[in-house]
Amino acid sequence: MSTFGRPGGTDMTRRLAAWIFVAPALAVIGLFFVVPVAMGFALSFTDFDLYALADLANLRFAGLANYVQVLTLPLFWKSLGNTLYFVLVGVPLSISLSLGCAVLLQSPLARFKPFVRTALFAPVVTTLVAVAVIWRYLFHVRYGLLNEWLGAFGIAPIDWLGDPHWAMPSIILFSAWKGFGANMIIFIAALQAIPADLYEAARIDGASRWQQFRHVTVPMLGPTLFLVSVLTMAGYFQLFAEPYVMTQGGPLESTVSVLYLMYEEGFRWWNLGRASAVAFLLFVLMIVATRGLLHFARRTEEAPR
C-alpha cells in the first residue's frame, strides 16, 4: 500500500482511488451475486410458478406462506435429515480418510510417493457424472463388483442403491472416495510445514508414534483442520449431483437432499417461489452450522492443552 499512496496525496483521494480500483470487481459481484440473491429473496415471498411465467398478473404475494409450507412439509424434514446424515457421517469420514492418507504418505517408509499421491488425487479431477455411472455398476445388486466381494465372504448381496437403508451410505462412500484427495493434498502441504525438531523433541521425551500424532501433528494442523472442516462441510451441505445421477432422490425419498428438493420444486415443477424459500432455509442452516464450528474451534483454542 505504501508504494501506491503518493506522499502528497490526501487521505480522501487515496480512498477514492482505492474505490475506483475495486469498483470493477464490486460491480461484477453486485451484478452476479447481490442482485440475484436479493431477487431470489424477494421471490421467496411470492408464489412465482408456471402461471406467473405466462403472465405476471398471475403472481401473488405470499408473505411467509412458502416458508410455512416448506417447514410443514414432511419431505423437507426428511430431506434435512438426509442431508444432516450425509454431513455428519460424510464429513468426518472424508476428513479422516484425507488425513490418514496424508500421514501415511508422509511416512519415510512410503514408496512411489508421487505415483500414489497422483492415484489418490485422481478421483477429484474426474467428472462426477461419469464416475457416478461407473459406481452404479459397482453397486449393482446382481452384477456389481462390491456384492461379488461380499459374496466371497458368504455375505448375501446388498441392494446398495435400491434399498432405502443402504442408498445414503452408498452415496456417502462414493462422495468420500471422490473428494478426499483434495483435502489430502492440503494436509500434505500442512504436514510438510511442521518442523521436524518438534518430532525429534517428542521422541527424546519418549513419546510413542500415536502420542506424537496426538500431541504434535494434530495441534500443529489445527488451523488447517478447521479450514478443511468448514470447506468440506459447506460442500457436503450442498449435496445434489450424486443423488441426481445415481438415485434420483429414491428409493422412497431416502436420498433427497435439501438442494435436491429445491431443484425439484424449482426446475422440475417450476415453483420458483417455494424453491427460493428452500434455498434461504438452507442458507440459514449453513450459517448456523459454520458459526457453530467456529465457536467450537475458538473454545478448543482457548482451552488449556
Added chain:
Amino acid sequence: MLPALGGCARRGADAPLRFWAMGREGEVLDELLAPLRREQPALQLRVEKLPWSAAHEKLLTAFAGDATPDIAQLGNTWIAELAALNALEPLQPWVDAAGLRAQDHFDAIWRTNQVDGVLYGLPWYIDTRLLFYRTDLFARAGVGRMPDDWAGFVRALDALQASGVAHPLLLPLPEFEPLLALALQQDEPLLRDGNRFGNFRGAGFRRALSFYLERFARGHAPYLTGNQIANLWQEFGRGTFAAFISGPWNIGELDRRLPAAQRSAWSTAPLPGPNGPGASSAGGASLVIFRRAARKAEAMRVLTFLSRPEVQLRFHALTGDLPSNRATWAMAPLAGDRRASAFAQQLERAKPPPAVPEWERIAQEMQLFATRAQRYRTPVDEVAAALDARVDGFLEKRRWMLAKAR
C-alpha cells in the same frame, strides 16, 4: 413478457424455420423431410435435436427467454402446460384449412391434444401401455389366450406361479404408467370438479390401487427396484417374469435383443380390465406450432406433410413408432403386424389422462404413495386420503386461476 428484450432475440423474416425434435425422432427427421424439401425448394427449415431428458426444461427456458422454436415435437402430457403458458398456436383453423380431419386419428389421442376444447397439437405418433407376454410360458401354464378381465388375469398369474414362474408379472415400482393405466380403466375420473380437486379417494382409484398392491402381496409381481432389473429384455428372455406392461418401442427392442430362437415366443395383448377388455392411457407425441412463430402457414405445411399416411409409414419403418394416422394402419407392413395391431385395439379403448399443467407431478406423487403403501403396508383408504390432500395442494393455484377467470 419483456418485449424490449424480445426484440433482439427475434430473427429476420427470412430466417429458416426452427423445428425442435427429441431423441430418435430428431435423428431421423432430416431423412423424413427430404421429399418435402424436394417438393418445396424454397422452404427453409432447420431441425434442432434435443435429448428427451433436457427437453422439458429447454422448452420452458426458451419460453421465458422468448426463444421458442417455430415447430416442436411435444410429449402429449406437456401440452396442457405449454398451453397454460399461452405459448402454443390454436391449431383448429389451420387443421381445417389444410383439410385434416379428427376422425383420421385415434379419438383418445386427438383428445390429449385438446385443452378445454381447444386443439393445440397434431398427433404424430401414439403411445399406450399394454401387456408384453411370453406365449410359451403362458401356454405351459395352460393359458391359451390372454384373458380380458381382471379375474381371469389373476387366475392366469396363479397358474403361471404354479408352473414355476415365481413372480410372473413385472411392475417396476419407479414407473407410474402401469398404475395409471389401471386407474384409467375405472369409470370415475382421477380429478373432479373440472379438474380442481383430486379424486383418488373415489372408489375407482381405490379399486385400482388395491389390485396393484395385491399383485405384490400375492407375489405375482416381484418387489424390485429399478436397479435390480439390469436388462429388461434379457430377463424377459430368461423367463424371470412372463409379462410386463410397456409401450410400443419395446416391439423393436425385443425383436433386436432376443435371440433368434425366441423371436416368436412372445406377443402383445390389450390390458385386461375390471370387467372385460380394459382401457389404458393415451399418450405419444404431437407436433405443435408456437404462437411466436413468424411464418405459421409454412410451418403448417410441414405438419401436414408429416401426417400424410405414406410419410407416417416411412416414419414407422425408420423408428418403429406407431403412426397416429389411421389410414397408415391399413397399409403393409402395419396391417399384417399382429403385435402392433394389439396397440391399435388398445387405442380404441384408450383414455387421456387429465389435461392439467400439474398432471406430471400428480402422476409422480401417485406412484410415490403407491410405493410407500407397498413397502409399509399402509391401508388403501389412508393412502388415498393423503394423496388427495397432496394433490389438492398442487391444484390450489389452478383453482385460484379458474375463480379469477370467472
